[in-house]
Amino acid sequence: MSSHHHCLGLNAPNGEIHHIKFLSEHIGALYLNDEYSDVVLKIEGQPFHGHKAILAARSEYFRALLFGGMRESQQSEIELKGTTLAAFKCLLKYIYTGHMSLTSLKEDVILDVLGLAHQYGFVDLEASVCDYLRDALQVRNACAVFDAARLYRLERLAEVCRDFLDRHAAEIIRHDSFLQLSPDAVKELTSRDSFFAPEADIFRALRDWVAANPGCGQAGEMVGAVRLPLMSLAELLTVVRPTGLVGPDAILDAIHQGSQLRDSELAHRGRLLPEENVAQPRHGTQVLQGEMRSALLDGDCSNYDMERGYTRHAINESGDPGILVKLGTQSIVNHIKMLLWDRDERSYSYYIEVSVDQKDWVRVVDHTKYYCRSWQFLRFPARVVRYIRVVGTYNTVNKVFHVVALEAMYTHAEVSLDQGLIVPKENVATVERSATVIEGVSRVRNSLLNGDVHNYDWDSGYTCHQLGSGAILVQLGQPYMIHSMRLLLWDIDGRSYHYYVEVSVNMWDWVVVADKTRESCESWQLLTFKPCPVVFIRIVGTHNTSNEVFHCVHLECPAQCDGPPEPAPAQDAAVPVSTAGAGATSATVTVVATSATATADQQADEDS
Template sequence: MSNSHPLRPYTAVGEIDHVHILSDHVGILMNGEEYSDVTFIVEKKRFPAHRVILAARCQYFRALLYGGMRESQPEAEIPLQDTTAEAFTMLLKYIYTGRATLRDEKEEVLLDFLSLAHKYGFPELEDSTSEYLCTILNIQNVCMTYDVASLYLLPKLTCMCCMFMDRNAQEVLSSEGFLSLSKPALLSIVLRDSFAAPEKDIFQALMNWCKHNPKEDHAEIMQAVRLPLMSLTELLNVVRPSGLLSPDAILDAIKVRSESRDMDLNYRGMLIPGENIATMKYGAQVVKGELKSALLDGDTQNYDLDHGFSRHPIDDDCRSGIEIKLGQPSIINHIRLLLWDRDSRSYSYYIEVSMDELDWIRVIDHSKYLCRSWQKLYFPARVCRYIRIVGTHNTVNKVFHIVAFECMFTNKTFTLEKGLIVPTENVATVADCASVIEGVSRSRNALLNGDTKNYDWDSGYTCHQLGSGAIVVQLAQPYMIGSIRLLLWDCDDRSYSYYIEVSTNQQQWTMVADRTKVSCKSWQVITFDRQPASFIRIVGTHNTANEVFHCVHFECPAQTTTHKEETGEDDVGTGGQQLASRPLRSSSTSSVQSLPGCTSHS
């Protein structure tokens, strides 16, 4: 290969791509007097340019230079205010070549450059510059960067600045950039629950800002201080001498502090979206419970009867529990915990949170429900420092076992009803730790594996003898369920009759579908009033071919989009009607069997 030819970008056969050459040649025209027909003046510096190039690249310049205004006159000289020569030089280079070098420029120049990209309508340049600014955020530049990002409504850059300031709140408060923030930007920062600095430090930083910006309304600024979070000593010795708040405001704060529950105070907390903060990395530790070291080690595979879990004895007065102390007050709305699940046992429990270990708020109450394996729990966001899990029941013995614990703040949207999740996706899956605890099948969880294509006379279904037993599915935790979808075995023309009940404890059952007098085939969609459910029992009452009830697939809630794709129908015969709940029925349970003998049932 000859070394005299520069490497060129790879192109497909039959395509020529010399864009880089075009960029280089057009770039030669920049700042040259030759062929120029307009001149911009920035900070007394002259920038010759070419109308047609500017107009082709930018709608703003198209309107300015060809819109019939004074600037459209030949050889016009156009002064530009509110920018710097350095930033405008960078913009012209981008207009002429499509290139810009950011890494060697000062933050002030980059922010001016970003302002020009926004002003003149270069969205791709705006995005690329914002992305680069996200990578160079530091204590010195984050405030002025946030000011610009919030002014121009740049969501990604604004979010990154907020996250950086949240994690470095005290350093930001003492930085010079904090004093130069605009009033709207200042308020939007300190009003955030996640701007988690001590309230005394926030007050003193705002006091310094007021001194630095004497023309602004100080009363509105001081309203951002959460006075009830400050101690009596701080209120009397720091706030009162400043004269920025009235004596009545201070007395009101003392009254709120003394009369309110601690957990009702408007605390600030660390916010790290989507990341587990119950880890050694963030300073979390287990402070109560037996075998503390296992809970936060991240190992969710290696555990058995003897090791790999934390525990506490279950007593009637619920004095025992497992307690986690987070590294600092934090905002959380999501907890994941793994209950010991090496056999079929179930547990009941509740979870409380606190800031001071004295005032506890219950965020999860599963004390009346049977739960197993992984628990995915959601609740309204709370600031807390301590989390306490109290087991109230174990179906095997009087000990409560947890293998793993995680907590975090999630941006995932969720709906709660009566404290329980209203799921939109199918939760009766093996991945969600649902299981078939009664019924006969070649494969233990064939009913829940999502396979609605591969079944025949011998396999791919779960069944039970008519008049004896049932098919029972246990969900990992209670959900608010209002619909169910079934696929009845349909390799021939047979039809079935059945009914469905739900329960939270396997003791009391509520009928949600009665199809004992209806001939049903293939896909079934059942809807009913939403109610708590941990167990779903399907009881076959008739089969036109033999004495066995067969079900290929089960899901809840019903996935209507999937149903349309699989059947081409919006509804299924009798499957879509609204069915009223029926009186309670007694339970009957037996264990799941995986028996080849079910072949003969078909």
């Protein structure tokens, strides 16, 4: 009889009884208990009394072994091979109790437990051990954990190990555990661009690995991962040649490539810190050229004006060196985020080059033909970078290029590029993406771009212009390769519009991408066209069946869906007494967004 039958306080006032704790205690009491045992499991000669029903209920492996019709299902004593005594004892206790204390176990036992959890199908235990190992990674155990993760195809754990080994490559190759890595693991690690350590040190580590594993028979493949052209002539002659692991021809080829190829053509290694800005002083980054250098990397993206808070350089035709940033160490970068000074409507043109040696430069961003404003979200194929040079080529107001902030990083976010420009999937006609309305009439600036497609009426929630005069003009933050747009025309009553849309990259050359001047258009408009670079979007209304004003509620590009969103809430169709708004015969200017030309007060900024 249960020892708890006499206890008070175990009633069920809600009709629900939860005595799971007692069940766990009673089953756990059978661990290593020969009472009611009907099978003996032998590990390294030591017997463990078990209970077939419990083992089978907890594991598909034991269910098949004990009740699947195999020879073992008829045996009362079964020998299990391929495991260690300590690891199996921990696993057996987990089977009976659901509990395991990893902190009290040695690392080799934990790895053996991971192998058993994988072999016997304990998915939850496997996941928990992986989580523990991810948090417990150190230089001394990372190689062993990585090998185990590869062996059991635990990709999430393996990826964490790769990241750790990359970050600590210089220490890892000097640690004894590196010599115990499997051949495939060694080749995978040393082939990675992000396994960042001096090439001569990597060669020495591989030389030692080959010596410690004489039976592998893969010496040539191992040292083949070394990037010999990155090594100096002295290193090739004094470190590589004496080992005999690399033939004379390969050494001569390396010398030739190192001296003849451009530095940008060599397969450099670099530090990889995914989603982390490496252009920070704490990473050793510094600004080498540019005026007012301290502002660029201080992280302050709010407190700047015409006098402070930015780094600048003069724009001139003689080839100004621009703003030069040196990263603390060469890093793998595919994303630069930059804030251009944006306290007025000015725009800039610029290009960005990167280098490893400050001699051979590669242009990764070329916006010299485009007008750009505010935040720039720039992507390019991943490269190893040590130096970043930002050169302004044009400012719509004066001859100075101003940058408030700069970030550089590697991101896993996927993006498509066409002619060096981002092909966006998300809507880039938003304030968050630096877009702005620079011409048009609305009660609230940029209401066209705020994403609100429900809250509009006769007086607010739209942007408009007088037919035959002006237009609605939007500037994106930077050039994008655009192939579609979607508009919401004001549609509270039954009116229809005629209009056309044209795009430009510089406000001078315009291309019509949609001509609806001969069609009656209402509500949502989906426009598709041949992909082209876009910075400016000009929407020009030519007809309104109700009055002389063209009204647009929402613009997005690229289009986010093929049809309209959920219907807007019902609106009051009564025309208000006020003569201002969509029901009026002319537009009343409440807020006017001006064009991107120099204003009177911009002259005072000529020296900024």
